[in-house]
Amino acid sequence: MAVESAFQTRKETLSLGTTDHLQPAHDQLGAPRLDCSVGIMAHNEEGNIANAIEAVLAQRPMFGELVELIVVASGCTDRTTDIVASLACEEPRIRLVVQEDRAGKASAINLFIEAARAPILILVNGDNIVTPGTIDALVGQFQDQAVGMVGGQPIPVNDDDTFLGYAVHLLWRLHDRIARESPKLGEIVAFRNVVPHIPTDTAVDELSLQAIVTELGFSLVYEPSAVVYNRGPTTTADFLRQRRRIFAGHLRIAKDQGYSASTMSVTRVGRAFFQYESENIARAPMWAAGTVALETAARALGYYDFLRRRPHHIWTTVTTTKGDFGASAHQKMLESGLVDLAEERRRRSLYTTASLLQRGARKVVARAACTCSQSEERTIVLDPQNPHEEVHRRAKSCYNCAVSGILPVVIVRRLRSRGAVRSRGAASPGRRHRILPRLRRPDAPTRRFN
Numbered sequence: 001m002a003v004e005s006a007f008q009t010r011k012e013t014l015s016l017g018t019t020d021h022l023q024p025a026h027d028q029l030g031a032p033r034l035d036c037s038v039g040i041m042a043h044n045e046e047g048n049i050a051n052a053i054e055a056v057l058a059q060r061p062m063f064g065e066l067v068e069l070i071v072v073a074s075g076c077t078d079r080t081t082d083i084v085a086s087l088a089c090e091e092p093r094i095r096l097v098v099q100e101d102r103a104g105k106a107s108a109i110n111l112f113i114e115a116a117r118a119p120i121l122i123l124v125n126g127d128n129i130v131t132p133g134t135i136d137a138l139v140g141q142f143q144d145q146a147v148g149m150v151g152g153q154p155i156p157v158n159d160d161d162t163f164l165g166y167a168v169h170l171l172w173r174l175h176d177r178i179a180r181e182s183p184k185l186g187e188i189v190a191f192r193n194v195v196p197h198i199p200t201d202t203a204v205d206e207l208s209l210q211a212i213v214t215e216l217g218f219s220l221v222y223e224p225s226a227v228v229y230n231r232g233p234t235t236t237a238d239f240l241r242q243r244r245r246i247f248a249g250h251l252r253i254a255k256d257q258g259y260s261a262s263t264m265s266v267t268r269v270g271r272a273f274f275q276y277e278s279e280n281i282a283r284a285p286m287w288a289a290g291t292v293a294l295e296t297a298a299r300a301l302g303y304y305d306f307l308r309r310r311p312h313h314i315w316t317t318v319t320t321t322k323g324d325f326g327a328s329a330h331q332k333m334l335e336s337g338l339v340d341l342a343e344e345r346r347r348r349s350l351y352t353t354a355s356l357l358q359r360g361a362r363k364v365v366a367r368a369a370c371t372c373s374q375s376e377e378r379t380i381v382l383d384p385q386n387p388h389e390e391v392h393r394r395a396k397s398c399y400n401c402a403v404s405g406i407l408p409v410v411i412v413r414r415l416r417s418r419g420a421v422r423s424r425g426a427a428s429p430g431r432r433h434r435i436l437p438r439l440r441r442p443d444a445p446t447r448r449f450n
Contacts, residue, residue, distance in 0.1 A: 033063070033064045033065070034061075034063040034064035034119070034120050034139045034140075034142050034143070035064040035065045035066075035067050035118040035119060035120065036061065036064060036065075036066055036067065036118050036119075036120040036121070036122055036135065036139055036190070037067050037068050037069075037070060037112075037116035037117060037118035037120070037121050037122070037193075038056050038066060038068070038069045038070070038121075038122045038124060038135070039069075039070045039071075039072065039109070039112035039116065039121065039122065039123055039124070040052055040053065040056070040069065040070070040071045040072070040124050040125070040126050041072050041074065041105050041108045041109060041112070041123070041124075041125060041126060042071055042072065042073050042074065042076065042080050042084075042126030043073075043074045043075060043076060043080075043102060043105075043108075043126070043317065044076050044077060044078045044080060044317065045076075045078075045080050045126035045127060046076075046078040046079040046080045046083060048126065048127050048129070049071070049080050049083055049084060049126050050083055050087065051129055052124065052125075052126055052127075052128060052129060052130075053069065053071070053084070053087055053094065055129045055130045055131075056069055056124060056130060056135070057069065057091060057093070057094075058132065059130070059132070059133075059134065059135040059136065060136070061135055061136045061139055062136050062140075063136065063139050063140050063142075063143070064118075064120070064139060066093065066135065067093070067117060067118045068093050068094075068095055068116070068117065068118070069091075069093050069094050069095070070095045070096075070097060070112050070115055070116060071084045071094065071095070071096050071097065071126075072097045072099060072108040072109075072111050072112050073096065073097070073098050073099065074099040074102050074103070074104075074105070074107070074108040075099060075100070075101055075102025075103075076098075080126075081096065081098055084096045095115070097111055097112070097115060099111060102314060103200065103314065104200060104201075104313040104314045105205055105313070106198050106199060106200045106201070106202050106205050106208070106313055107200050109123065109198060109205055110197045110198065110200065113193070113195060113196070113197060113198075114197075116193060118193065119192065119193050120139055120142055120190055120191075120192060120193065121190065121191055121192075121193050122135060122138060122139075122188070122189070122190040123188065123189050123190075123191075123205075123206070123209075124188050124228070125187060125188075125230070127230060127231065127321055128154075128187060128188060128228045128229065128230050129228065129229045129230075130152075130188060130227075130228050130229075131227040131228065131229065133225070133226075134152055134188070134226040134227055134228060135190075135226075137152070137223050137225045137226040138150045138151075138152060138188070138190040138223060138226045139190060141190075141221045141223060142190070142192065146218065146219050147218060147219055147220075147221050148191060148192050148194070148213040148214075148216060148217075148218020148219060148220070149185060149189060149190065149191040149192070149209060149210060149213040149218065149220050149221070150185070150189065150190045150191070150220075150221045150222075150223050150226070151179070151183065151184075151185025151186060151187075151188065151189045151190075151206070151220075151221075151222055151223065151226075152187065152188040152189075152223055152224075152226030152227060152228050153176055153179075153222075153223075153224040153225075153226060153227050153228070154172055154175070154186065154187035154188070154227075154228050154229075154230050155172065155227055155228070155229055155230075156168045156169055156172055156229070156230055156231060156232040157229050157230070157231050158231060158232045158234065162234075163287050163290060164232070164233060164234050164235070164236070164239060165232070165234075166280075166284060166287045166288075166291065167232075167239065167287070167290070167291040167294060168232030168233065168239075169232075170277065170280065170288070170291050171232075171291070171295070172232075173276070173277065173280075174263075174269060174272050174273060174276075174277070175263060176224060177272040177276050178262050178263055178268055178269065178272055179222040179224075179262070180222060180224065181262070181268075182262035182268075183210075183220040183221060183222040183262070184222070184261050184262045184263050185206050185209075185210060185220065185222065186206045186207075187206075187228050187230055188226065188228040189206050189209065191209055191213055192213075192218065194213075194216060194218075195209060195212050195213065195216075198212065199256070199257075200313065201311060201313045202249060202252070202253065202313060203245050203246070203248060203249030203252070203311075203312035203313050203315065204246055204249035204250060204253060204261075207249070207250065207253050207259070207261055208253060208257065210259065210261075211253060211257040211258075211259035212257075214259065215257075215259075230321070231320075231321045232321060233318055233320050233321055234320040235320050236294070238318045238319070238320045238321070239294060239298075240294065240297060240298050240301065241315075241316065241318060242318050242321075243294070243295060243298030243299070243302070244298045244299075244301040244302045244305065245302070245305075245312040245315050246302070247264075247298060247299045247302030247303070248302035248303070248305040248306045248310070248312050249302075249312055250263075250264050250302075251302065251303065251306040252306060255306075273292075
């Protein structure tokens, strides 16, 4: 497979089941430092990507340092890349990886794994918002050397006074109950940096990671205090489409990797449903019955897709789960006591003032050091194997500015050269992605600009 060649170098230096290559440093008290790298996988997330990044950077880990925040923009056709690049100008921990062609979330995760440097890796979706203390709650579990992967608790911001909102809340509550007994991790997960890659054709990446981490001999932990907010589908079609893909992915992993999700058990789901949801069933019995009917239909469709070998790793975007829901998530935090209102107002005021001053200072420095015209263009070579294949893009600064680090630039080779034809399973040199360093000396040689 092509993905094998893309990570061959990493695999040659990594022995599965060992962590000798990433032994954590220790603080002054002798406790291991648990530094982490956070990865946000994004595809057309212009509505919420800024909220997701701000929520991660606002975390204050006690057990280590948040070394970097890597955003993998996979086949984005909206303003996601521009928004992240703008934020990277103000925050040096942000690294942007641009995947020109969309190849699925699993492919984006593999890019993140290859680029990350910390011993603990955390995956966050671009349409999620983490709450204060979430990263610390996840990372703290790794003080136990037997723990290999930790997952948090997703809570939807949907209005549960509607049928679909009720259904989304019901499913995530059942997920929470089952995960407390037998860990089923999703939406936000942290794992040790011992996984070379995951299968690129998986539709449920978190479960693939669970299977690999378990195979390596590590244990799984579900941490309900690590809360992340998301938005569930608001139409029946989107609900069925999402649940159908997930169940088909579960069946595929059960067959290919021999690992079954705890939520696949009808007995376990039914026991949690009648044991913990009796009050909600009594409040809206018709909605509860409708939710069961929708989930049953989605599982039947997922089983049909599994039998037909229909791929789901590049799925159709569920549009109703996208967009800016930062205000809804913040209101949820206030209601649950996760955020102190007075402290939050003071923090936001200081943050806004500091951001304005920093932005102004950067503009002054950039204008003083740069004499280029905003209308200039530069040529970016995306694939050194095909040097004649170039893309012209409008430049925001000149060659010297980009190389000096005034403008953060990250370039990823194309996944596939145009017009290239290769046999099934053949390795492609274009599969190897590389990242242009954020900061380079002005006199350092480079081949990526003309």
